[in-house]
Amino acid sequence: MQLYGYWRSSASYRVRIALHIKDIDFDYRAVHLVKDGGEQKSAAYAKLNPAQLVPTLVDGDLVLNQSLAIIEYLDSLAGPLLVPQDPKQAAIVRMLAHDMASDLQPITNLRVLQYVTGTLDAGDAGRQAWIAHWVARAFAAFEVRLKQYSGRYCVGDNVTLADICLVPQVYNAKRFDVDFTPYPTLMQVYENLQALEAFQKAAPERQADAV
Ligand SMILES: N[C@@H](CCC(=O)N[C@@H](CS)C(=O)NCC(=O)O)C(=O)O
Known part of the structure; x- marks a missing residue:
């Protein structure tokens, strides 16, 4: 799994917390949000995430943005549950x-x-x-x-x-x-x-x- 994120991004921070809670290995790919006007706006990154925002999670052929959707996906893969069943x-x-x-x-x-x-x-x-x-x-x-x-x-x-x-x-x-x-x-x-x-x-x- 690869996580495209930025250290200070709150949405990236959410996904990092979930990955660590679930003890899932991931490669962290830094996207600098400020340098040169923001790497999130580069053509290469926009191909991955047309919203030009971080985070993006790549798991094989699955490419996801939206941290809450990503976390609910992670929740379906491994415990402990972050959204209770009740x-x-x-x-x-x-x-x-x-x-x-x-x-x-x-x-x-x-x-x-x-x-x-x-x-x-x-x-x-x-x-x-x-x-x-x-x-x-x-x-x-x-x-x-x-x-x-x-x-x-x-x-x-x-x-x-x-x-x-x-x-x-x-x-x-x-x-x-x-x-x-x-x-x-x-x-x-x-x-x-x-x-x-x-x-x-x-x-x-x-x-x-x-x-
Ligand atoms: N709803 C999105 C929000 C993503 C978002 O706003 N990301 C911010 C960092 S926390 C970003 O990439 N900002 C870059 C910009 O505003 O150009 C999610 O939860 O993933």
Whole structure:
């Protein structure tokens, strides 16, 4: 299996966590999102992933983008299960995963931030205000959900897809000096996850392309 990703990409980070939880061997192929305007936009990479985003997972003749689809594919190959079998628990896990991966991450993605700072001329202060605003809204709602559903992790005491989606968004928010004091439950779950080997191995700074 080959994973095309970037060390700081939150969606790549999700897939790395899942691969390590499942102990699946993979070759990591770095795609630099910034150098020379972004390698994700090169013709060679666009052939693999027409969306020009990372990650992309290649498993033989199967080529997948969309980290959640990739993780659900990995979940079908090897244990432990990241989406529980119980339908209600599974729906809760997917709901929390989408709160992070579908509602928060896309509006703080690189190309959106580049549009905000560049095309809309909002500059660095505008970018900071944009991130602070959207992260605060998403984390405040997530904190309420976690008070209801969390145990050691987002949903009870087993690691799930929700945890995999949470950690990279906290990592990103830390880069932008977000104030975490209003989210004690979220931060406790985050700390609990940081103690796990799979999450440590997947950390951005531990990747070969980290600078
Ligand atoms: N929904 C996609 C999101 C992919 C995505 O937004 N990737 C970002 C990095 S986290 C990217 O490649 N950004 C490059 C760009 O914006 O040009 C997934 O979950 O895989």
